[in-house]
Amino acid sequence: MATSQLSDSRMRLIVYALAVAVAACHGQGPLEVGGAPSRTLYTSVGRELHLTLGTVGPGAYSSPPVVSGGAVQFVAVAYVGPSTPGGVQQMFRLRAVATGLAVVHFQHTDPARSVDDTIVVR
Numbered sequence: 556m557a558t559s560q561l562s563d564s565r566m567r568l569i570v571y572a573l574a575v576a577v578a579a580c581h582g583q584g585p586l587e588v589g590g591a592p593s594r595t596l597y598t599s600v601g602r603e604l605h606l607t608l609g610t611v612g613p614g615a616y617s618s619p620p621v622v623s624g625g626a627v628q629f630v631a632v633a634y635v636g637p638s639t640p641g642g643v644q645q646m647f648r649l650r651a652v653a654t655g656l657a658v659v660h661f662q663h664t665d666p667a668r669s670v671d672d673t674i675v676v677r
Contacts, residue, residue: 595673604649606659606672607635610642614664620647621662626655626676651676 598604604627608616618632630648638644649659654676661670 593671595675597675597677598651599677600651600654602651603630604651604674605646606649606661607644607646608661608670609644610663610668612642614668615643616645616647616670617662617664618645618647621660622649622657623660624655624657626651626653627657627659627674628652649674 596604610616616632619629622629627649630650632645632647634643635646636644647659647661651674657674657676659672659674661672663669
């Protein structure tokens, strides 16, 4: 009997986790991403993306970023969070406007720190 209850509990947990994952994929809230640069992101038409990029040392990312393709449009940029001695954080807001692929180039004042993200809009 205990094994059956444990199995039922695990099954409920799995179903709940899947429901949360599906809701997150199909939600209309912003997709928020920070951290590792040069990645591929997936989103759906109409969804807003919040991409946070941090700097180490002096410099910042230029605004607006260069967006290739018509799947994504730039909305705004803002400095977020407290500045640290290491640098600042900038949150770029983008909106997925059509299905397709877009490459977003974030140009840093130090070209070696520039970031290219690929966004696939479904």
